[in-house]
Amino acid sequence: MASDPTVFLLKCGVQQYAWGKIGSDSEVAKLSQNSNPDFNLKEDAPYAELWMGTHPNCPSYVDIPGKEQIKLEDWIKDHRNKLGSEVNTYFDGKLPFLFKVLSVKTSLSIQAHPNKVHAEQLHASRPDVYKDSNHKPEMAIALTPFQGLCGFRMIKEIVEYVQEIEELRTVVGPHNACKLITVSKSLDMPLHREAIKDCFMAMMERDADTVKKELEKLVNRVQVLVEAGHDTTAYNGQLLLKLHEEFPGDVGGFAIYFLNIITLKPGQAMFLEADLPHAYLYGDCMECMACSDNVVRAGLTPKLRDVHTLCEMLDYTGRPAAKTLFKGVESVEDINVTVFRPPVPDFSVIRYEIPETIKEKKLAPVDSASICIVIQGQGSLTNHSITKPISLKRGSVFFIGAMEEVELQVSSNFLLFRALAGL
Secondary structure: OOOOOOEEEEEOEEEOOOOEEEHHHOHHHHHHHHHOOOOOOOOOOEEOEEEEOOOOOOOOEEEOOOOOOEEHHHHHHHOHHHHOHHHHHHOOOOOOEEEEEEEEOOOOOEEEOOOHHHHHHHHHHOOOOOOOOOOOOEEEEEOOOEEEEEEEOOHHHHHHHHHHOHHHHHHHOHHHHHHHHHHOOOOOHHHHHHHHHHHHHHHHOOOHHHHHHHHHHHHHHHHHHHHOOOOOHHHOHHHHHHHHHHOOOOOHHHHOOOEEEEEEOOOOEEEEOOOOOEEEEEEEEEEEEEOOOOOEEEEOOOOOOOHHHHHHHOOOOEOOHHHHEEOOEEOOOOOOEEEEOOOOOOOEEEEEEEOOOOOEEEEOOOOOOEEEEEEEOOEEEEOOOOOOOEEEOOOOEEEEOOOOOEEEEEOOOEEEEEEEOOO
8 A cells, every 4th residue: 555655745846937036035936945855946036836737848746755756647647546537537537737836026918818619729720829729717816915917897997097098099099999988888788898899909909119109108107197206096007117117118008907907815816717818917826727828918928929819819898806806615614724616627726724723634535636735834644545644844745636535734824725626
């Protein structure tokens, strides 16, 4: 039994994208340094993402004492029954999710993810850009105050900005601006969506010189107001200046007047379904997603932009900012457990907040393989398949096979996240 454990630690890799927080400012770096003896933290380097899963771009490795390290993907191929009965069948023997920790310093691109059918079409027509045929729904759960753009604003909010900001009217075009203002007075939702699309698409496809010139005029005006000590909330001044510093003259600076700006408190979440425009702006979060890398980008990025595809696929339904929050459900049996279960089969996430006064905590068996990470605290775990307890500390990542019960011994306040299939 001890030679074939079904609960074990994972050694996980880090992605050093340029937008990541620098050195020990990065939660990704601190978690990795604390748990991985091979990790060498450099104070002048960005650390953006910690990946936990089987994605080939940064695979996790099985870390069992005395055994050769192998990819988690290879272990799963030899133990398909530990994926879970439905998971194994539905996802053809593959782990369906990718779990991450993100540390965001510089804004990520304005983007959306295609639905399954659209992903298959994009992959078939442009496999060099869209490298797989899977959809990519994703969910972010804040570890620190976490700011992002998510979904279109209510039409009346957009109208207020269009009326107030001359430069915005210029880039959307006077005809589109008039249509937006007129339509906003009706209750016709399809017309609302059409008017928002016309304005947003015209802005995103506006020539770069016009965008740069108008954005610089707006930024200069806001900077004068800031220097004079005036409130710039009406212009989203603080965010506008941040984006302009990071991506000077980029059309994404104007996108903040179309998209909801939300700040998640630790423990709050947002779910990014297919065709929903979004961008992460700042902070640290847990992220879980379908195992795919399909992204359609159109702003705030040096990467390939596919503006027309993005604008055609987006959901232009206006939503109040509060409606973009995705609420977890507290467990009936345990107030320290919150379950985030979005309407997709690929993943769900459980958040455990265990006070040190609870010395032992059982993680109930579920019919899905799962990956866990310790964000705070220390202790150990036991399971029938291992001969001695596995020591846990901040940054420890471990795998639990389907239908395995794990018992945690907790010696300090514990914060644990667990990703599993959503079936």
